[in-house]
Amino acid sequence: MRQVVYFPFDYATCTPIVKSPDLTAARQFPTIPAEAKHKESTYLMNTNADLLAGLNPAQQQAARIVEGPVLVLAGPGSGKTRLLTHRIAYLIDPIGVPPYNILGVTFTNRAAREMRERLEDLVGAGRTATLTLGTFHSLCARFLRRDIQHLGRERDFAIYDADDQEQVLRRVLRELQLDEKKYPPRAIKGRISEAKNELIGVQEFARIVRDYFDEIVLRCYERYQALLRESNALDFDDLLMETVRLFEQHPEVLAKYHERYHYLLVDEYQDTNRAQYVLVRQLASRHRNLFVVGDEDQSIFGWRGADIRNILQFEDDYPDARVILLEQNYRSTQAILDIAQAVIQPGGQRKRHKQLWTENGGGTQVTLIEGYDQDDEAQRVADEIVRLMASEGYQQRDFAVMYRTNAQSRAIEEALLSRRLPYYIVGGTRFYERKEVKDVLAYLRLLANPADSVSLERIINTPKRGIGTGTVAELQRFAGGQGVPLFTALQQLQAGEKSPFTERTRTPLLRFLELIESLAAQSRELPLPKLLEALLERLAFREYLLSSYGPDEGDERLGNVVELFNVAEDYTGLEQPLQLPAFLEEVALVADLDSLNQEQASVTCITLHQAKGLEYPVVFIVGLEDGILPHSRSRDNANQMDEERRLLYVGVTRARERLYLLYAFRRSTYGRTTTGVPSPFLRDIPPHLLRKPGGRSTSSVAAAMAQPGISPARPPQGSRSSPISTGRAARQAAGSAASSLRYRPGQRVQHARYGEGIVLSSTPMDGDEEVVVNFKGEGKKHMIASLAKLTVLD
């Protein structure tokens, strides 16, 4: 009987799709009883004890404030999300805010999802109203879908991600005859993005040009915007900037949202940038029921425009704001909080020094470990996980390994694999960024929006159909000359207009056009999964992948594409014409597939940035070296150094019970090996707060490997082959010990994907080994020993 509103929206009517049999009940929800509102204008006395029962007095006080601006400054682990969730429940329930009147903004889609789930549990049957919950970007996309025509644009715009943006900029550079080497598209993109985050459009940018590079950027920016418009596309930053513009230029549109949303809640307010700040101001301007929660000590997104002043100056912007401090920490032990304080204390830019405290007791001392190199460091982590599981009863899901850069995950992965610990990597090479996935999506995007020239260019010769780079360049000139999208140019070609193409190049172009047109016709009729199926069939995509990448990799890539079906299935509940656009929007804005791939019983590997807002019983932070954390690019900028410090603080405060800090004596970053210097942040921690494992206190394996402490570590002795798996041992041996083969014909082996098989042959190859295995039901596979994760069964 519960009623909960999920994404996606129905774009035509802009109403949420309620996955519940009974929408009427939600719609007829009572409005705020007038007398209740006037009796007590800010606090409502008749609280529902159940709804606020889980909160402490300070949280309860915050949750109950019904009107006016509220700033909650909350330390880590103080129950921010909990507070937000209970407050929403409270607004919905005892006060009886009617449907559609609450707008909650979170920082990630994951946070929104989690909050929705918690709300489901919290609010009982028949009492649930609807609310809108999402990230700034997803909300803006929704607003724009509805009203962007006021800005003279089409509704079915595409959303361009970083990759697409760079493609557009490449084309711009080519057109302007600028050297890509001298003006890297990334850098230009960064500058444009920076400007957009501060709501600086092309016109305004012209006025703030500060150097020669900006001059170039200005020229690119102008052309870039024109191309986006021609392609009927918006980039991420446009979503925010255009929404602000829409509200500014069309107060009647904004008024509509004022009507709809009486209560605005923003999580992680310290991470808002200028555009988001203005957006919040616009949306809250009428009712002023703005409730923001944040922690300046956890501001870690300055590099993408987050402006810490938004939170520091909240009271200036809203002089009547109530400010509530949440300092009690419910998450961590005192031992962990001591470390957190030590790390954050020396940082600058802090207005209020929150004093974290907990009733959780002392807890286990935080451990500092030096590994010999990144592999040893990772192995220590894996060993410790195994030890804690055996001796302390932890489960795999209790552990998280956190690092500064995604690249560091690799060593961790290998170590976990060698211990047969299931893990999952958050982010990393994102699913939607894989080439084969992007290719398929490009087709779908083109079907939804034929003006999308970036997508067209991406797939015009994928799979190969005889349209080379020369022809594509010619097509671009042809289209560019008339200022039309590539697709339109193709149509003109078909209509027989005179063009620079020879018969030989013209034929494949027209065949491509016919392909797209016939698929487009199907896209208007078929439900999404069927469309996907037809598309793959028509392209012979399976055969294409298998022939381009071989049976192993081809199969894996095909698996990724098949994964898309799972996502597509979710949209079959929508009316047919909405399925494709809704799907594409989710793909663009919900960058992760966590919910799909996350295995419950797995160790989590995650960047420090992504870890914000999460918590784990046991946390390992690896790579605490100067140049990694803090990152070398931040070294000469005090603000950035502060941000790195806060990043570590965020990581430390994710831990509930146990925390491990690790660094490596040497580390190789793409080829070159360098000696690691422990992070300067470690020096800020009083030594007595840290335990350095000696002798028996760590796992026997780790203890045998290297001496603890700061003394120069010794390289691991010999190969550390575990009886469980040969994967890692194989790789180690490949580097050091020579030649003797690790697999013999007749051996039974296990592979993650193919299952069980018999080794047919094994031959040495470049210090590695090529193994041929016959898998049951899968047949013969050739694999490279160090890459194929093979486990010997007997």
Place this chain on the structure above:
DNA sequence: TCAACTGCTCTTTTT
């Protein structure tokens, strides 16, 4: 046009 080859750069962090 395309496959094979070579030499170069690249890594923060995310919606």
Place this chain on the structure above:
DNA sequence: GAGCAGTTGA
């Protein structure tokens, strides 16, 4: 060490 743009030869 990898992925990619640019070059070469078929």
